[in-house]
Amino acid sequence: MNRPGGRAGQDVLRRVGEASVLILISLADVPKHGYALTQDIKELADVELGPGTLYGALDRLERLGLIESLPAESRRHPYRITAAGAAALRVHLDALERVSAAGRLRLRLGGI
Amino acid sequence: MDDFRATRLVETALRCYPVRWRRRHGDEAAELAALLIRDGTPAGSIACSYLAGAAREWLTPRPGRPLSTVACALLAAACALGVSAGLLAPAAPAKAARPTSTSHARGPEHCRSGSPERPGSPERPGSPERPGSPERPGSPERPGSPGPTSVVIPVNNRTRVIIREPAHGRPC
Numbered sequence: 001m002n003r004p005g006g007r008a009g010q011d012v013l014r015r016v017g018e019a020s021v022l023i024l025i026s027l028a029d030v031p032k033h034g035y036a037l038t039q040d041i042k043e044l045a046d047v048e049l050g051p052g053t054l055y056g057a058l059d060r061l062e063r064l065g066l067i068e069s070l071p072a073e074s075r076r077h078p079y080r081i082t083a084a085g086a087a088a089l090r091v092h093l094d095a096l097e098r099v100s101a102a103g104r105l106r107l108r109l110g111g112i
Numbered sequence: 113m114d115d116f117r118a119t120r121l122v123e124t125a126l127r128c129y130p131v132r133w134r135r136r137h138g139d140e141a142a143e144l145a146a147l148l149i150r151d152g153t154p155a156g157s158i159a160c161s162y163l164a165g166a167a168r169e170w171l172t173p174r175p176g177r178p179l180s181t182v183a184c185a186l187l188a189a190a191c192a193l194g195v196s197a198g199l200l201a202p203a204a205p206a207k208a209a210r211p212t213s214t215s216h217a218r219g220p221e222h223c224r225s226g227s228p229e230r231p232g233s234p235e236r237p238g239s240p241e242r243p244g245s246p247e248r249p250g251s252p253e254r255p256g257s258p259g260p261t262s263v264v265i266p267v268n269n270r271t272r273v274i275i276r277e278p279a280h281g282r283p284c
Contacts, residue, residue: 034140034141035143035148050157051141051144051158052160052162052164052165052168055137055141056169072140075143076143
């Protein structure tokens with residue numbers, strides 16, 4: 001299926017799972033380490049990420065080049081979103097927005 | 113659960129991860145678990161999360177890990193399931209052999225000739241009561257069916273006679 005924006009604008013986050021998207025959103029403003037990420041995501045989306053899920057998603061995002069780890073502070077590794085990660089997040093959020101707008105429009109048309 | 117036991121539980125779960133992962137995230141993961149336990153998250157759920165993560169880590173193909181390793185891990189899991197199923201299986205044939213209908217109930221019963229359950233049934237040839245009786249072609253039970261066949265097999269310097277019934281093909 002062709003997506004707006006072509007290959008460069010391809011939504012690479014479509015198949016990475018909700019946890020990865022939430023992590024990227026959480027890292028969009030400032031770098032955070034694991035515990036800060038779980039707390040922020042809990043506040044932001046009311047989702048409690050299990051630590052196993054968190055590290056799985058962090059590994060995946062790092063492999064995709066969407067985040068990078070910064071030098072360790074004591075035992076903690078802070079993570080930072082990369083330029084590619086920010087672009088991918090923007091594309092994904094735009095896609096979500098389009099779907100969300102279409103859904104709302106159809107609800108209005110249906111009179112529900 | 114006290115702190116020591118909770119820490120031990122989480123450390124055990126973390127040991128399930130590949131070494132590469134533990135070198136990379138081990139310390140941080142242990143610290144994160146300690147912080148979450150301090151916040152009131154049950155140690156059991158943290159350990160479960162790490163165990164699930166470890167399983168995913170082993171089963172996900174990585175550039176540095178050949179696909180055969182993943183296949184071996186899957187095969188080991190399948191074997192473990194197979195052994196478990198095999199241990200449960202011996203109970204199943206016993207349940208299946210239990211007489212539930214009249215046609216199945218005849219199977220085990222006809223081995224006992226002259227039993228009280230079947231008072232009106234005709235005596236069968238070859239039974240201990242009439243050892244020398246002739247074969248019964250066209251008997252009322254199974255017209256045209258061959259009679260029982262006996263096989264003499266020497267077992268440990270003793271002769272064993274096995275009578276086979278054509279109804280189920282098993283020795284009586």
